[in-house]
Structure formats: C-alpha cells, structure tokens
Amino acid sequence: xxxxxxxxxxxxxxxxxxxxxxxxxxxxxxxxxxxxxxxxxxxxxxxxxxxxxxxxxxxxxxxxxxxxxxxxxxxxxxxxxxxxxxxxxxxxxxxxxxxxxxxxxxxxxxxxxxxxxxxxxxxxxxxxxxxxxxxxxxxxxxxxxxxxxxxxxxxxxxxxxxxxxxxxxxxxxxxxxxxxxxxxxxxxxxxxxxxxxxxxxxxxxxxxxxxxxxxxxxxxxxxxxxxxxxxxxxxxxxxxxxxxxxxxxxxxxxxxxxxxxxxxxxxxxxxxxxxxxxxxxxxxxxxxxxxxxxxxxxxxxxxxxxxxxxxxxxxxxxxxxxxxxxxxxxxxxxxxxxxxxxxxxxxxxxxxxxxxxxxxxxxxxxxxxxxxxxxxxxxxxxxxxx
Amino acid sequence: xxxxxxxxxxxxxxxxxxxxxxxxxxxxxxxxxxxxxxxxxxxxxxxxxxxxxxxxxxxxxxxxxxxxxxxxxxxxxxxxxxxxxxxxxxxxxxxxxxxxxxxxxxxxxxxxxxxxxxxxxxxxxxxxxxxxxxxxxxxxxxxxxxxxxxxxxxxxxxxxxxxxxxxxxxxxxxxxxxxxxxxxxxxxxxxxxxxxxxxxxxxxxxxxxxxxxxxxxxxxxxxxxxxxxxxxxxxxxxxxxxxxxxxxxxxxxxxxxxxxxxxxxxxxxxxxxxxxxxxxxxxxxxxxxxxxxxxxxxxxxxxxxxxxxxxxxxxxxxxxxxxxxxxxxxxxxxxxxxxxxxxxxxxxxxxxxxxxxxxxxxxxxxxxxxxxxxxxxxxxxxxxxxxxxxxxxxxxxxxxxxxxxxxxxxxxxxxxxxxxxxxxxxxxxxxxxxxxxxxxxxxxxxxxxxxxxxxxxxxxxxxxxxxxxxxxxxxxxxxxxxxxxxxxxxxxxxxxxxxxxxxxxxxxxxxxxxxxxxxxxxxxxxxxxxxxxxxxxxxxxxxxxxxxxxxxxxxxxxxxxxxxxxxxxxxxxxxxxxxxxxxxxxxxxxxxx
Numbered sequence: 001x002x003x004x005x006x007x008x009x010x011x012x013x014x015x016x017x018x019x020x021x022x023x024x025x026x027x028x029x030x031x032x033x034x035x036x037x038x039x040x041x042x043x044x045x046x047x048x049x050x051x052x053x054x055x056x057x058x059x060x061x062x063x064x065x066x067x068x069x070x071x072x073x074x075x076x077x078x079x080x081x082x083x084x085x086x087x088x089x090x091x092x093x094x095x096x097x098x099x100x101x102x103x104x105x106x107x108x109x110x111x112x113x114x115x116x117x118x119x120x121x122x123x124x125x126x127x128x129x130x131x132x133x134x135x136x137x138x139x140x141x142x143x144x145x146x147x148x149x150x151x152x153x154x155x156x157x158x159x160x161x162x163x164x165x166x167x168x169x170x171x172x173x174x175x176x177x178x179x180x181x182x183x184x185x186x187x188x189x190x191x192x193x194x195x196x197x198x199x200x201x202x203x204x205x206x207x208x209x210x211x212x213x214x215x216x217x218x219x220x221x222x223x224x225x226x227x228x229x230x231x232x233x234x235x236x237x238x239x240x241x242x243x244x245x246x247x248x249x250x251x252x253x254x255x256x257x258x259x260x261x262x263x264x265x266x267x268x269x270x271x272x273x274x275x276x277x278x279x280x281x282x283x284x285x286x287x288x289x290x291x292x293x294x295x296x297x298x299x300x301x302x303x304x305x306x307x308x309x310x311x312x313x314x315x316x317x318x319x320x321x322x323x324x325x326x327x328x329x330x331x332x333x334x335x336x337x338x339x340x341x342x343x344x345x346x347x348x349x350x351x352x353x354x355x356x357x358x359x360x361x362x363x364x365x366x367x368x369x370x371x372x373x374x375x376x377x378x379x380x381x382x383x384x385x386x
Numbered sequence: 387x388x389x390x391x392x393x394x395x396x397x398x399x400x401x402x403x404x405x406x407x408x409x410x411x412x413x414x415x416x417x418x419x420x421x422x423x424x425x426x427x428x429x430x431x432x433x434x435x436x437x438x439x440x441x442x443x444x445x446x447x448x449x450x451x452x453x454x455x456x457x458x459x460x461x462x463x464x465x466x467x468x469x470x471x472x473x474x475x476x477x478x479x480x481x482x483x484x485x486x487x488x489x490x491x492x493x494x495x496x497x498x499x500x501x502x503x504x505x506x507x508x509x510x511x512x513x514x515x516x517x518x519x520x521x522x523x524x525x526x527x528x529x530x531x532x533x534x535x536x537x538x539x540x541x542x543x544x545x546x547x548x549x550x551x552x553x554x555x556x557x558x559x560x561x562x563x564x565x566x567x568x569x570x571x572x573x574x575x576x577x578x579x580x581x582x583x584x585x586x587x588x589x590x591x592x593x594x595x596x597x598x599x600x601x602x603x604x605x606x607x608x609x610x611x612x613x614x615x616x617x618x619x620x621x622x623x624x625x626x627x628x629x630x631x632x633x634x635x636x637x638x639x640x641x642x643x644x645x646x647x648x649x650x651x652x653x654x655x656x657x658x659x660x661x662x663x664x665x666x667x668x669x670x671x672x673x674x675x676x677x678x679x680x681x682x683x684x685x686x687x688x689x690x691x692x693x694x695x696x697x698x699x700x701x702x703x704x705x706x707x708x709x710x711x712x713x714x715x716x717x718x719x720x721x722x723x724x725x726x727x728x729x730x731x732x733x734x735x736x737x738x739x740x741x742x743x744x745x746x747x748x749x750x751x752x753x754x755x756x757x758x759x760x761x762x763x764x765x766x767x768x769x770x771x772x773x774x775x776x777x778x779x780x781x782x783x784x785x786x787x788x789x790x791x792x793x794x795x796x797x798x799x800x801x802x803x804x805x806x807x808x809x810x811x812x813x814x815x816x817x818x819x820x821x822x823x824x825x826x827x828x829x830x831x832x833x834x835x836x837x838x839x840x841x842x843x844x845x846x847x848x849x850x851x852x853x854x855x856x857x858x859x860x861x862x863x864x865x866x867x868x869x870x871x872x873x874x875x876x877x878x879x880x881x882x883x884x885x886x887x888x889x890x891x892x893x894x895x896x897x898x899x900x901x902x903x904x905x906x907x908x909x910x911x912x913x914x915x916x917x918x919x920x921x922x923x924x925x926x927x928x929x930x931x932x933x934x935x936x937x938x939x940x941x942x943x944x945x946x947x948x949x950x951x952x953x954x955x956x957x958x959x960x961x962x963x964x965x966x967x968x969x970x971x972x973x974x975x976x977x978x979x
Contacts, residue, residue: 078630385475
C-alpha cells in the first residue's frame, strides 16, 4: 500500500510539473473513402491533409493549436455515417467533417445536435442540409439554389429561351435542375419538359429519344447528374442527334468530363473555383503538384483545403479555443475567409456559405473559364426539400 | 409444446438471460462507446437468430431476410417520426399517418404485425419452391423489396436518407429484445414445428413419409423469422436515427449471413458464436482501418480492411469448420448429452383396428419413354406378410413409392375400403396408417435416434401420446439404448432398425419395408424376421416386404408377388412361386434345352 501511495504521488507530481500542453484541435472525419461518393470525398480529404500538414508544420493554428485527425470511412452509407459520427463524438472531437452529400450527412443530425458539436459537410451543396440540420450543421460549397441561379442566368443571357431538365429524385443534390427551371422561368424562359432517372441507371436512350423528338428542340438541357450517369446521358443525347447546350453542375468537375472527347465539348457547368493566373487556386494547385507530384485534376482538392482554412479562422476567432460551442459560434460569424477557391462567408447565412460560383466550359478537353458572376439575390430560390 | 427435455431448455434460457444481463452491466460500466457496440451487437444478433430460425431449421439459405428488417424499420420509423418532421420531409403522406406519432414499443409491435402479414403472403408463394430455387427466389425478394423501398418515394423518401427517427433504442431495450429473440429462437428449434422442420431439412422425403407437412412448417418458421427481423429493423432504425434502403441490402445481408454461417446455421449457440466472432474481428479491424503506428512503423489508412477480414473468416470457417464454429448441436446438448434415462412404461401399442385391405388396381408408372411399372394390381391385408420380389429394375421400389404417395402414378388407383388413397401426398398417406422404410436408408442423420422416432409419432395420429409411442417403438426394435445417439452415427443394421422403429411410431396398420435386411448379417436378419412375425401376430400389422434375400422371403411371407420388367408375372404362396416357370425364367433366364 505504501508503495502504491508512493508511486501515485510521484505520478501526480510528474503530471503537475509538466509544462502546460499546447491546445489540440481534434477533428473527426467521417467521410466516404469508398462507394459512390468516394470520387468527391477522397480528393477533398487529400486537400484537407495538405492544409493540416502545412499548419502543423508551422506550429499549429496561431502557432500553438496543433490539429489532430481521426478518420473513419463511411462507405457512402447513411447508417455508417451515423455510427462513425457517434464514435467520433465519443472520442471527444471538437469538429465533425461529414460526407459530400446531404443524404449521408443528414444521417448524423441527431448526433450532431445532441452532442452540440459543429459539423461541416465536405462538399454537399444542398441548401436543405443546414436548414434541416440545425444550428450545428454547416456546408462548404456554393448552394444548389445559388449554382442553379448562376447557370440559368448565364443561359438566358446567352439568348437561350427554352430549356429541358433531366433530374433524379434519388438525392437532394440531383434535384438541382428544379431550382434551375424555377429561375429560368422567372427570367422569362420557357421550360419544354422534364425527365427523371435513377442514380446508376446507365441507359438513357429512352430519355434521349424523347428529347430528340421535341420540336422545336430545347436551347438548353440542364442536369445535375454526375458519374456514372452523366457521361452515359451525354453520350445518349449526342447519339440521338440532340445538339442543345448541355449545362451541368459541380458533380461533373472530374477528370472524366474532360476526357469524353467530342461528346464532352461545349458542356458548361458550375463549380467552386477556377485557377486564373495569380489566384489563390493557382497557388494551391502549384503547392499540390509540388507535394504529390501530380497536377490537381479536380477543384475538390482545393475545397478540402478551404475547409481547413475555415476551421483555422474559426479557432483564431474563438481566441484559440477548441470548445465545440465556441467554435460553432465562431464559424457562424466568419466573414471573407480566404480559401484556395474563393472568399468564404458564413455570417448572415443559416450555414450555407456565400462563396464564388464559377462557370466552366469544356473546350479541347480542358477547362475554359466562362465567368464568375455574382447571382442576383432576388432570383435565388428558397431552399426546399424536393 | 417442446420436444426436448427440461434439462436442456432451462440451462439454455438461463444462460441467455444471464449472459445478456452480465454483458449489458459490463458495457454500462465501461462507458458509452462500449454500450453502443453492445447495442449494435444485440440488434444484429436478433437478426442473425431471426435468419437462423428459418435457414437453420429448414436448411434453405435465405438471402431475402433483410427485406423484412427493412419493412420493420420503415414501418416503425414512420410511426415514431415527429409529426412536424413528417410534414416537412414526406409531404405526400396520408393525413392519418402524417399525424401519427407513437412510442418505440407500440410502433415496434405494429411493425412486427405488419411484417408478419407481408411475410405470410410472400411465404405462401415461396413455399412451393425447393432447394436452390427457393434460395434464389429469396434473392429476388431482397431485390424487389429494395426496389419498393426506393420506388415508394412518398412514404420512404426513396433512396434518400430517411432521417430524424427518434433515437430511442437504448442498451437495455436492445438487450430485452435480444433476450426475447434468443429465447424464441431456442424454443422454436425444439418445438414440435421446429423438430418437424429439422427432420424435413435432414431428409424431406422421409419426413413427408412419416407425416410431416414440410411446407406448413416452413411457413411457420418463415413468418416467425420475419417477425424477429422486423424487431431487429425497428431497433436499428431507432438506434441510428437515420436509415436508407441501402442499409437493408447486400452489404448487411452479407455481414449477417457471415455471422450465421461462421457460427453455424442450425443452432442458437452457433448464431451467438458467429455474431461474437464477426463483431470482435470487425471492431478490431475497423480501428486499424484509419491507420496506426507500431514501434515507429506507420501503417497508412487502408479502407475496406473490415470487409476483407470478414471474407477471410468465412473462408477459414468453410475450410476448417464447414458446419460453423458451433457445429450442429446446442452447447447444452453437448454438456448434458444424456438428459434422462428412457423409461418404458407399460406397452401402449394396441393391435390395429384397421382391418381394411389395401387394394391397388392397374398401377402404372411411366418415366418418359420407360414404363417402370405396367398395369400392376395387388392387394395387402393387415396381419399378413407379403413379399415383393423381382430382378433389379423390375419396378418393386417404384410400386412401393406409388403406394406410399412418394410418386404419383401415371395411371391406376388404390384404396382402402371406401377411401381412395391414390392422389394423396406422402404425409396424408402416412396419417392413414401406411408407413414405410427406404431402400437407401433415409434417417435424419443429425437428429438423435429418439428425435427421429419422436417426430414420426408427433406427426401422425394427431401426435397423441407421442413420447410413449416413440419409446415403445424404440424398445420393440431394440434400439432404445441408442436413443440419445445421433442417428447418422449408428451401424448400418441399427440404422435399418431405427428406420423401422420410426415407421412403427406412426402406428401403421400396413408397413412397407424396402430391403430391410440389406447389409445385415444372418443373425441380425433372423432377429429381424422374428420381430416382423411379432408385429403381424401381436399388432395385426400387414407388411409389404421387398428384399433380395429369398430365404428371408420364403420363410417369412404368407404370399409373394413377383415383378419382372414392370409386369406382375406371378402371385401366390411361397411354394407356388418357387415352382412357377415364369419366375424361374425371370431369375435364371429362359430354359435353353
């Protein structure tokens, strides 16, 4: 017993005599490293790591808050997201990073709100995510309604007056064309019709035939479907002789879209940024290539970098605190954080950040910047479940 | 009603209750993370035993049970989801459902009842299928229900996440659910229905021949297992708080089936063992998945390790323990292997009162172009022994199969008294006093000798006095000493005797024996002859005996019928048959001189 007392006293003394340990920001990543969303979450997490390594190498956030990551794969599945989020909360993380789509991210809302820990989806763009998710849920991407407003306005300005939409009711993200048609009609355009498909459908010949039979042909076909549906849909449309302008969204900002050859030429889509010369994104891309040895092929690398920048700014704004509630309040009040893709503002939003939307055209198998217009706020549709 | 001794059931139920309570207390002491792991384990275990109730007892592997878990989960969630959230996320729900908001317990009960109803409809349709056709059709079921969950968007939110479900499943509610499921599964296994179903799994033809209605028992277990799956589904939905149709599809089917197969399908012990083994391995691997470092060596994150791990365990189990880690017996059956000495009370066998002869006319069986039995008319009276002989391929077994309902005759009719028996199926004929044995022994090899015979007694004559009838039959055939051995482990001669005992337990007035003396030595054959004589003399049973042992036939039979190439070529007393030129020719070939 004496011995035990002695040892415990020594241990206690040792603990007290140690220098106060630097504060650590524990971030829990419950992201999709396998399954259908891995194509987005993997590059995001890659960019995330670059930023974290950079900050930690410089001594941590503000020089003293080191970042520690705990990572789990949620396999693009709602139930797994719920389980992983709960485990990360148990491990005492200060911030949760959730998968790229609103659907699996929503699976964690019960956990996030009862644990009162801020959660940010890597790249979900559905404005309904923070709306339903409550005050602890944030997004990290231009909202679907904002993207649709940008693309619809651009189309109308180009003189396109009729449009057709193809969407999938399977996820909220793939219903973005419904926002598009709302804005397009508000501007004075005419909707010629709509089609739905299911995710992973592969065969789009029926839809293509239906559109090819329209007379007159729509000026624009808008969809927010992504791989593997988008390439199949595009090929089917072109094979059926449809030559309308095709407009997509950030989900097709992937190497595939630029390697489709003639079929892909002329496609325009909205995304989170473009590396113009001297821009922060160009600087990030150079850094990415230097670290990994490969050029960055998608803007989602930079989006991951943005995410860490947001967290860094929040910790600094909270005076170096890693307390989840203080961090939440800090995130909600961030203004003009310089990310790799654009300036990011949460202040005055319900958790869906204000960020730049970029329009890109596929030209000669490469990106061509169409513009980075600011949307007319009065045109942006209210977020809704659809 | 239970068929196994209290010495098995009581320790088993006690062990289930104690183990679950202890594990729950331990997990509560260890903290929230362990509580959650155990909660998921309990919920998975409910599903695993649920699958086992059907697949283990019937022997038909089902890939479709996750559908019932899905139906249970969605039904319960629709009932507990807060009304305001329902209005926001499912605007097209009918009013009565949109405004319903009840607790987890009543919601689970309703979900189970609804699932049972669905399972009943599906089960009636699927019950017509056998073997691999049944297994493949369960795969179809999984895909169809998955399609319905995705397609019925107004109610299920389609493939989008169904979220906002109140997270009301606690460790203790999962523990109570699990206790309930394990006990139900354990009791069902040794219920009359469970025993009959297991007999059908071991040998469907023989089970039918002793009166088991396999399809009905399959339906019972199908519906019961669906109820357990629904319970598991309701609990997991209210644990996770969010579900999607993907949760009830291939990945989880694979995980839960892996637990069942690794542990051993046919026992509750196996289900528990498998669930523990797979859970331990996945929990360990999942922690390594995110990367770790050992002694300065950094292992990078490798996602997918868990699935590879489960695959590896399945391979290991299939190579080393193809019947699963726990084998084919419950733990208590191994520990208390000889629970009670069989005591034979006063013989309860009564001479048969059924004295109507069996009369068959014009029996014909054609297999494609081959006529195996051609226009044979024959009769058999209670109290007599009739021999049926003929060269190999002469149609003896086919005739016996027709008369016992195993085969449906191409033409011809047979009846007893006023009652027409042709057209009845095997188990109906067994219940009308005609029992049989098989040329190639068809015992239920993994059931005990006692269970082999008991299941016959339970499935005929309304199951009245079944235990005593079984014991008396075992005693009469001299195999009561083997009562607690597995039938498949007995010697050849003993297996033949058990088969006859099993037929006797049906209290037949007519008994068909297909080569009962095959593989017996002279002494065993003599003792068999003695037994058969007693059966006819004391109980008035009529015996139709097929055998190649002509000495046995000659000494034992009152009459002999001879078949050759499907035709009845002679019938008469042994001495008449011995001197019949047609018979001699059939056996020895035409006389050349």
